[in-house]
Amino acid sequence: MAMAALSLKGTGIGATVWRETTRNDLQMNRKLVENSDIHNERGRTLDPLPNFMETVVSHGNKDALRYMRQVRVVVAKLHQTWRELNDEIRTMNRVRASYERMLDHTRKDLVINRESSFVRDTRAQREKVHDSADDMIFAERVHLTNVKKSMEDHLKRVQERITELDEAREFVNICIKERSQVLELINGSLFAVRSGRVDASGKRSSSPAPPATPSAAPLSAMTIEAERAIQFAAEVRQRSMQERKPAKSNLAEAEKLVSAARRAVNDGLAGKVAETVKLNEQLTYGIAENRHAINRAQRWYDTSERAFGAAEGPESTYLLQTREKLERPILRTFQKHPGNQLPEAQLMIQARDNLRRSLDNTVRSVESMWLTQQSLIENAREKSGAADADSSAVRLRRRKANHRWVVSAPQLARVDTL
Secondary structure, eight states: OHHHHHHHHHHSOOOHHHHHHHHHHHHHHHHHHHHHHHHHHHHHHOOTTTHHHHHHHHHHHHHHHHHHHHHHHHHHHHHHHHHHHHHHHHHHHHHHHOOOHHHHHHHHHHHHHHHHHHHHHOOOGGGGGOOOOHHHHHHHHHHHHHHEEEEEHHHHHHHHHHHHHHHHHHHHHHHHHHHGGGTSSOOOOOOHHHHHHHOOOOOOSSSOOOEEEEEEEEESSSHHHHHHHHHHHHHHHHHHHHHHHHHHHHHHHHHHHHHHHHHHHHHHHHHHHHHHHHHHHHHHHHHHHHHHHHHHHHHHHHHHHHHHHHHOOOOSGGGGGGGGTTOOOOHHHTTTTTTOOHHHHHHHHHHHHHHHHHHHHHHHHHHHHHHHHHHHHHHHHHHHHHHHHHHHHHHHHHHTTTTTOOHHHHHHHHHHHO
C-alpha cells in the first residue's frame, strides 16, 4: 500500500488527458496574451488616433483648397485670355468700321462719278468730243473700282478674323464656366492671383510675380480643353494682329489715291469750264464782229444800190436834163469833126454792170455772214450749255464730297456690278 501511494504521488492523481487539456488552455492563453500585447504595441504605432477624422478632414480640405487655388489660377489665366480676346474683338470692330466707312465712301464716289458722266452727257452733240476730262473721269472710275474691290477683300478677311475671335472667346467662356464650378467656396477675387500677390497654394508673396500655370492633364486643374482654348485664343489673336497691322497703311493709301483722283477730276472739269467760257467769250466777240460787218455790208449795199440807181438814170427820157443827154449841144458840136468820139455810153454801161456785180457780191457776203452768225450763235449757246453742264458736275461733286447722303438701292446695285 505504501509503495502504491508513493507511485501515485509521483505521477499525479488526475488523468493525463485532463492535465494536458488544462496545459493546452494555459499555453493558448499565454500565446493570446503575447499576441494581444504585440497587437497593442503595433496599434500604438499604426492605429489611427482619436482625432483621425479631424486630421483626414483637414487634409481633405487642404487638398480641395489647393486644387481650388490651382483652378483659380487657371480661371484667372482664362479670364485674362477672355479679356485679351474681347479687346482684340473691340479693336477689330474698329478696323472693320474703318474699312466699312472707306467702302461706303468709295461706293458713293462711284455714284458721284456716274452722275458726273450723266450730267456731262446732257451737252450738245458738238460738245461731246472725247477730251481729257472724260479720260480723268474714266481713270477715277477705274481707281475707285480697284479700291472698292480691295476694301471688300480686306473687310472679308477682317470679318473672318472677328468670327474666329468670337468662336475662341465662346470656347474660353465655356471653359471658364466649367472651371469656375469649384470656386463657389473660395475667394472669387482674382486680382491678387493675377498680380502675383497670392500663389497657387494660397500664400501671400512679398515679391509679386505671376503664378505658374499648372501643367495640363485630363484630371488636373488645367484640363486639356482649357489648354487648347488658351492656345487657340493665342493663335487667333496672332492672326488677327497680323491682319490689322497693315490696316492703317491700307486705308491711308486708299484715301490718298481716291483724293488724288477726285482732285484731278475736279481740276480737270474746272479747267474745261474755264476753257469753254473763254471760247464762249471769243464766240461772243466773233458774233459782235460779225454783226458789225453785216451792218457795214448792209450800209455799203444801200449806198451801192443808190449809186446803181443813179447810174441807170431816170425811168423816162423826158426826165433827162439837157446836160445829161448824150446828144447835148456841146457833144454835137465836138463830133462835127471826124474821129471825135467820147466813150460815155460804154463807161456808163460798164459802171452799171460793175455796180450790179458789187451788189450781188454784197448780197452773197451778207447772206454768208448771216449763216455764219447763226452758226456762231448756236455754237455759243452749246458752249454755254456745256459750261453749265460741267459747272453742274463740279458743284455736284463738291456738294456730295462729304459723303453725308444715302445711296439708293438702284444706285448701289449699279455700283456693285462694277
